[in-house]
Amino acid sequence: MAATTLEPASVDGDTFLDSNELVLNMGPQHPSTHGVLRVILKLDGETVLGTDCVIGYLHRGVEKIAEDRTYQQFAPYVDRMDYVAAVSNGLGYCMAVEKLLDVEIPERAQCVRVILTELNRVASHLLWLGTHALDIGAITPVFLCFREREEVLKIFEKYCGARLTTHAFRIGGLQYETYDTFEKDCVAFCDLMEEKVKEYHDLLTGNRIWVKRTTGVGILTAEDCKAYGVTGPLLRAAGVAWDLRKAQPYCGYEKYDFEIPTREGADTFDRYIVRMREMEQSCRIIRQAVDALPSGPIKGKVAKVIKPPPGEAYVSIEAPKGELGYYVVSDGSLKPYRVRVRPPSFVNLAALDKMCRGSLVADVVAIIGTIDIVLGEVDR
Amino acid sequence: MEQLLANPYLPSIVMTVVIILVFPLVAGYIVLAERKVLADLQVRLGPMRVGPYGVLQPLADALKLMIKEDIIPAKSDRWIFWLSPVVSTFTALSAFAVLPLSDRFFVADVNIGILFILAMSSIGALGIILGGWSANSKYSLMGSLRAAAQMVSYEVPLGFATVTAIMCAGTLSMQGVIHSQLERGVWGAFDNYGLMLVPTVLFIIAGTAETNRAPFDLPEAESELVAGFHTEYSGFRWALFFLAEYAAIVVISSLGVTLFFGGWLRPFPNVAWLEMPLNTAFPAALFAVMGLGCLKGVPRQVINGFRLLMLALGLGFLAVGGLFLLPAANEAVIGLFWFLFKLAVMVYLFIWYRGTFPRFRYDQLMDVGWKWLIPLSMGGLIVNGIVQLLVRG
Numbered sequence: 001m002a003a004t005t006l007e008p009a010s011v012d013g014d015t016f017l018d019s020n021e022l023v024l025n026m027g028p029q030h031p032s033t034h035g036v037l038r039v040i041l042k043l044d045g046e047t048v049l050g051t052d053c054v055i056g057y058l059h060r061g062v063e064k065i066a067e068d069r070t071y072q073q074f075a076p077y078v079d080r081m082d083y084v085a086a087v088s089n090g091l092g093y094c095m096a097v098e099k100l101l102d103v104e105i106p107e108r109a110q111c112v113r114v115i116l117t118e119l120n121r122v123a124s125h126l127l128w129l130g131t132h133a134l135d136i137g138a139i140t141p142v143f144l145c146f147r148e149r150e151e152v153l154k155i156f157e158k159y160c161g162a163r164l165t166t167h168a169f170r171i172g173g174l175q176y177e178t179y180d181t182f183e184k185d186c187v188a189f190c191d192l193m194e195e196k197v198k199e200y201h202d203l204l205t206g207n208r209i210w211v212k213r214t215t216g217v218g219i220l221t222a223e224d225c226k227a228y229g230v231t232g233p234l235l236r237a238a239g240v241a242w243d244l245r246k247a248q249p250y251c252g253y254e255k256y257d258f259e260i261p262t263r264e265g266a267d268t269f270d271r272y273i274v275r276m277r278e279m280e281q282s283c284r285i286i287r288q289a290v291d292a293l294p295s296g297p298i299k300g301k302v303a304k305v306i307k308p309p310p311g312e313a314y315v316s317i318e319a320p321k322g323e324l325g326y327y328v329v330s331d332g333s334l335k336p337y338r339v340r341v342r343p344p345s346f347v348n349l350a351a352l353d354k355m356c357r358g359s360l361v362a363d364v365v366a367i368i369g370t371i372d373i374v375l376g377e378v379d380r
Numbered sequence: 381m382e383q384l385l386a387n388p389y390l391p392s393i394v395m396t397v398v399i400i401l402v403f404p405l406v407a408g409y410i411v412l413a414e415r416k417v418l419a420d421l422q423v424r425l426g427p428m429r430v431g432p433y434g435v436l437q438p439l440a441d442a443l444k445l446m447i448k449e450d451i452i453p454a455k456s457d458r459w460i461f462w463l464s465p466v467v468s469t470f471t472a473l474s475a476f477a478v479l480p481l482s483d484r485f486f487v488a489d490v491n492i493g494i495l496f497i498l499a500m501s502s503i504g505a506l507g508i509i510l511g512g513w514s515a516n517s518k519y520s521l522m523g524s525l526r527a528a529a530q531m532v533s534y535e536v537p538l539g540f541a542t543v544t545a546i547m548c549a550g551t552l553s554m555q556g557v558i559h560s561q562l563e564r565g566v567w568g569a570f571d572n573y574g575l576m577l578v579p580t581v582l583f584i585i586a587g588t589a590e591t592n593r594a595p596f597d598l599p600e601a602e603s604e605l606v607a608g609f610h611t612e613y614s615g616f617r618w619a620l621f622f623l624a625e626y627a628a629i630v631v632i633s634s635l636g637v638t639l640f641f642g643g644w645l646r647p648f649p650n651v652a653w654l655e656m657p658l659n660t661a662f663p664a665a666l667f668a669v670m671g672l673g674c675l676k677g678v679p680r681q682v683i684n685g686f687r688l689l690m691l692a693l694g695l696g697f698l699a700v701g702g703l704f705l706l707p708a709a710n711e712a713v714i715g716l717f718w719f720l721f722k723l724a725v726m727v728y729l730f731i732w733y734r735g736t737f738p739r740f741r742y743d744q745l746m747d748v749g750w751k752w753l754i755p756l757s758m759g760g761l762i763v764n765g766i767v768q769l770l771v772r773g
Binding site: 024025046133136138140144203204210212361362 | 597598605734743
């Protein structure tokens, strides 16, 4: 791993090579690197001259494991990548294999998939909000966010027995029928959430310190986003209304009426606002999906033994953190020949250095928070 | 024996010993109060395991810290590493010498009391700077650099606000400041037709920064610098830093209470008919409510020992409440009650900030200090001086 080759950094064209430079190793054991990210910072006083990310501390070889598991056996593994948004991962993988099999998914299964995925999006954003606020020094929101996230996890638990790594979907549809009060629980959660989002706004949005700490921090313009392949809320906060749920609808998203929140500032504060509004939009989708929940079968016509014809399929979906892609290659056997994941966290993290240069140490922490990484997904 | 009792320094020595013995426990309970208040703000319960409702938690914490392995990093500057928590604690506790806990409980009433407190709190910063530097860790170093810059910047508005109050009072003696507020018939905060509110607010802000409390807790910014200047400290040395921090909070709060909120005076000290409700009924009712609350909690405890403890606490509070109904006892402790009550309100304010505000960034901290607090505090000083001169002659 060629990690520590930081060339003399330049800020505004000035090259710094004086003896005041300090190389600071941040992580992998550091309270705000969200797990086991290691960032090597080159500092001049408190000003960041350059950063270098060292990743791989959580590498488990998930993609290689796939080659030795059957298609169904591998499905629970994908939950362990972005464990904060396990449902989205499951959806992406199942859709990729379904594309290989060319199987049609029943309406009801699609609808339940949308509800669970959107619930998971809210849960993921809640965890992001809590930890991000904690990084910036506000210690209270994290507890409020966990209180609301608990309600989502309870719905997951009632639905499939697991709270975090849910393995909620199966190739071809769903394993379980919804439980009796599923619809009621979902609507109740939306009611709760719409009320609590106001509480978060009260606590943070109007707070001068919060606004000062986030405005103008970690700017990543739309051009930079495209250059780095950055997607998700970072791209939308730069003014690009790119959301795969609208751009190339899957799973029946074209039926629901929702907006893509965008902002023009491309900074940490705008990403915060975008994610807050995304939570509201997710609730809107959940309400519509619950209303429109059709009856019928929950699993398409899939054989017990999954043996897709030789070929390849790429499916990308809008995960909470950005574009999540699954590329599955089949050689006609019981096991995938190759599974390749395009994780949003990994791609977005690449822009860290661009966002950090010239800012202060405290901003690095805020920027790592605003990228919203999950190291399980970065390292895989 | 006769000679010993006649020693004029005896009361001071007794008070000193009492403060040094009792304060670590008090600091422990301030930590517990902080954890409980934060828990309340954050929809949780806080410590609940050690003793009923966690009331014995500070003792357990102290015991744990004392028996922890004492680590000195191999490449640190051993002697300075050893010295710095001592410096911090020593200076913070020294400042207690001039705190006017009441009209009769104090160690010394010297004519430069306020100057002494400011001097001690400045030297306290030295402990933090040395501690961060001697640990030979980059995080510690950055924490202590921040501490140095922050102390220098925020001592100026703190000083200006203090000077404004001194100017109103006309004395540097802590007791003298309180007596002058009694004579003028108004708390320092509302003096000069309310203009003194400006230095009062500035004092609270600068005092928060001076004690390294959120939102100005940059020297120990957990999410950036892990633990800042005390990253490498553990066990009892770390506890000493903590003790120093809480001592500093108490000292700065006491200074604020003395200068701006009438010290041990009751609210509206010149309104005679408030004597009974405020000086007798209020404290008695307060302790009665606390005592009854504890008694109500007795049946909820499962362990017999905990029940006894709750019962004892409840009866104790009721007894203290009863004390305020006896005129002789009341007269002896009412000053102390008001001082500690105001102190508690100030400390609550500090905890409340911590639960509410995000942390400032280094450059923003400097911005706030130099561009807002210093000009405002200078303006406050000048305007209050003019008003003082014109109105009071």
